[in-house]
Amino acid sequence: MKTKRLKKDKVNIVTLGCSKNLVDSEVMLTQLQGNNIDVSHEAQKDDANIVIVNTCGFIDNAKQESIDTILRYADAKQEGLVEKVFVTGCLSQRYRESLEKEIPEVDAWFGTMELPLLLRRFNADYKKDLVGERITTTANHFAYMKISEGCDRPCSFCAIPLMRGKHVSKPMEDLVKEAKTLAANGTKELLLIAQDSTYYGLDIYKKRNLAELLDRLADVEGIEWIRLHYAFPSGFPEDVLDVIAARENICNYIDMPLQSGSTKMLKLMRRGITREKTEILIDKIKQKVPNIAIRTTLIAGHPGETALEHEETLGFVEKMQFDRLGVFTYSHEEQTHAFNMEDNVPEEEKEARAQEIMELQQDISLQHNKSLIGKELKVLIDRKEGSYFVGRTEYDSPEVDNEVLLPTDDYVRIGDFVRAKINDATEFDLFGSVNFK
Numbered sequence: 001m002k003t004k005r006l007k008k009d010k011v012n013i014v015t016l017g018c019s020k021n022l023v024d025s026e027v028m029l030t031q032l033q034g035n036n037i038d039v040s041h042e043a044q045k046d047d048a049n050i051v052i053v054n055t056c057g058f059i060d061n062a063k064q065e066s067i068d069t070i071l072r073y074a075d076a077k078q079e080g081l082v083e084k085v086f087v088t089g090c091l092s093q094r095y096r097e098s099l100e101k102e103i104p105e106v107d108a109w110f111g112t113m114e115l116p117l118l119l120r121r122f123n124a125d126y127k128k129d130l131v132g133e134r135i136t137t138t139a140n141h142f143a144y145m146k147i148s149e150g151c152d153r154p155c156s157f158c159a160i161p162l163m164r165g166k167h168v169s170k171p172m173e174d175l176v177k178e179a180k181t182l183a184a185n186g187t188k189e190l191l192l193i194a195q196d197s198t199y200y201g202l203d204i205y206k207k208r209n210l211a212e213l214l215d216r217l218a219d220v221e222g223i224e225w226i227r228l229h230y231a232f233p234s235g236f237p238e239d240v241l242d243v244i245a246a247r248e249n250i251c252n253y254i255d256m257p258l259q260s261g262s263t264k265m266l267k268l269m270r271r272g273i274t275r276e277k278t279e280i281l282i283d284k285i286k287q288k289v290p291n292i293a294i295r296t297t298l299i300a301g302h303p304g305e306t307a308l309e310h311e312e313t314l315g316f317v318e319k320m321q322f323d324r325l326g327v328f329t330y331s332h333e334e335q336t337h338a339f340n341m342e343d344n345v346p347e348e349e350k351e352a353r354a355q356e357i358m359e360l361q362q363d364i365s366l367q368h369n370k371s372l373i374g375k376e377l378k379v380l381i382d383r384k385e386g387s388y389f390v391g392r393t394e395y396d397s398p399e400v401d402n403e404v405l406l407p408t409d410d411y412v413r414i415g416d417f418v419r420a421k422i423n424d425a426t427e428f429d430l431f432g433s434v435n436f437k
Contacts, residue, residue, distance in 0.1 A: 009122070011039040012048035014073075015137075016066050017056025019144045019193050019229075021089060022137065025054045028088075028115060030135045035124035041137045049083045051076075052118070055091035057163055059331035066091045074105035086110065088118060090163040112164055113149075132178040139382055141415035142189035142225075142398060143182050147175060147213065151195035153232065155259075156270045156338035157302060157330060160195050167196065169204050176216050183222030188415065189380060190223055191397060196232045198240070208237040218247040224417065225380065227397055229255040233281055234272035241288040251394040254285065255295040255324075261316020262309040265302060270337060275316060282320055293395035295324035298357060301350030302330045303341035310353050317360055323368060324401050325361040327354040362427045369402065369425035376435055379404045379420045381412050391418070393430075402428050410434035 011032060015025040025041060032039040040048065051073045055066035066089075073085045084107045092099065093111035100109055110118045116126040136143045150165040151158075179190060192214075194200065201209025217226055226247075228240075231254055244250045260266050263274045273281075285292060298313060317325065329350035332343040345353075379391040382398065388405040389412055396402045404420060410433055412418050420432035 007049075008038055009050055010048045011037060011050045011052060011122075012043045013039065013041045013052045013054060014069060015042065015054045016069060017054075017058065017062055017090065019191070020146055020195070021054055021056060023134070023144050023146045023193070024089070024112070024115075026134045026137055028052070028054070028118070029137070030130055030133060031115065031119055031127060032122065032124065033135060034127045034130045035119065035122065037122055037124060046081075050086070051082050051084070052086045052088060055087060055089035057089070057091035057094045057159070059328065059333070061331075063091055070099075070103055070106065074103055077105050086118060086121065088112070088114070090160075093163045094159065132174055133181050134178070136182070136185075136187070138398070139414065140186045141380065141382075142191060143187045144191045144193050145175065145178065145182075146170070146193050147197060147200050147210075148194040152199065153196055153272075154270045154337065156268060156341075157259075157299065157333065157336060159333045159336050162335055164195060167199050167203060169200050169202070169209075171204065172201075172209070172213055172216060175213065176220065179217050179220045179223060183220055186415070188223065188417075189225040189227065190217060191227045191229060192217075193229045195230065197228060197230050198232045198236055208235070210237055211239040211243045214240065214243045214250055215247065218243070218249050224249050225394060226250045227253050227255075227394075229397070231256045233258060233278055236281055238284065238288075241285060244292070245289050252289055252292040253295070253395055253397070254292060255397065257297040259297070259299045260302070260305075260309070261298070261313035261320075262305075265305055265309050265313075268304045268338075268341075269299070269302060275312070279316075279320070293323035294320075295326075295397070295401065296322050297326045297328065300327055300329050300353040300357065301345035301347075303332075303338055303343055303345070305330075305345055305353075310356075314357065314360060317357060317364070321364055321368075322361065323395060324365075325357070326400065327357050329354050365402070366425070366427045369427070369430055372422045372430060373425055374422065376419055376421050377404070377430075377432075379406070379418050379432070381406075381414050381416050381418065383414060384408065389414075391420070402430060404430045404432055406432055406434055410436075 013025050056062040076082045086108050087106050088110040092109045096109045148169045150167045151161050152167045377393045381389050381391040383390050391404045419435040422430050422432045424431040
């Protein structure tokens, strides 16, 4: 006979996938705490009796990681180590019906927009007075800010619209209020994220309004860096460049996923732009903001890509000299436009092409970094690791870009900005010393 549970529930939220998912988990955390529920994010101690897994469903590797994590907690439930397992996020949104049958140990499945339903499982209400407030799980000095949800783009390879729906911008007033709250709690750097940040405002203001949003966020006292991510190249609002150039606390940095350097592939990918127009745009960005760092991502092995198109992309990378670059191998996703095409590039070839692009970028990155030796840069200190304080320049986003390593003899505080002289460089790291003058 089971005894009645007297101990208070303890909840652990486990987040998989991108920074947009992390923001969703932070909102969930805030709402649960606002309802007086004992909840942690990625708890070190494994003592929660309820686990919420916030899943990613973007590409094969991410989906597998999500499934493996769900199964691990399903096993823990069978072993009596946890009492309930809830699953939310993109994978749950997209594959709920089949997952319910395959993993019956999960107590409930929720989609990407069903936080109020999840809260009801805890007899909790969605508190509208907490909208704009968020308990951050990153280092206290930086926070991601999601400026919109969903996407209206028709990219051939992407299942995001299936999981996140159509583009919906957040009202500017709400975002400014959120920025003020974050700044009051110690946030110094805002990282603006969306599925497509350049689409911001089209739905509610009937125009691309990212420039005005940046300008208003730059007015928020205490915010020293604003960083722009996920800017779509087709239809890019060029007034954004004027704001970046004019405002000192907007980083000279833009993350613009380009996906390919071949016009043929860009057409097959349904990106709405050619290589030639892309090059013109990048040149314009560099002219208007001369010191800007451009980060991009590419896809290797999309259906229809031959050795010729791959060579075109290599030539594009060599010509454009991107400051930061990442590569994904193509993942054949159901219900996407490209799923109707033959996935005709073998996995080994996809990996080989991705590796070739990254080797080229490694050389480019090394030359960029070496050019900084002897220069003094503003660095934000993120953490202490071994015998170094680890920080970033305005040209680097957390987790994906270069880092600056400073000896712990140069004592600084995490979350502080310092001036650092660069003394040495490798492909993806800078080594420096603090200038205390």
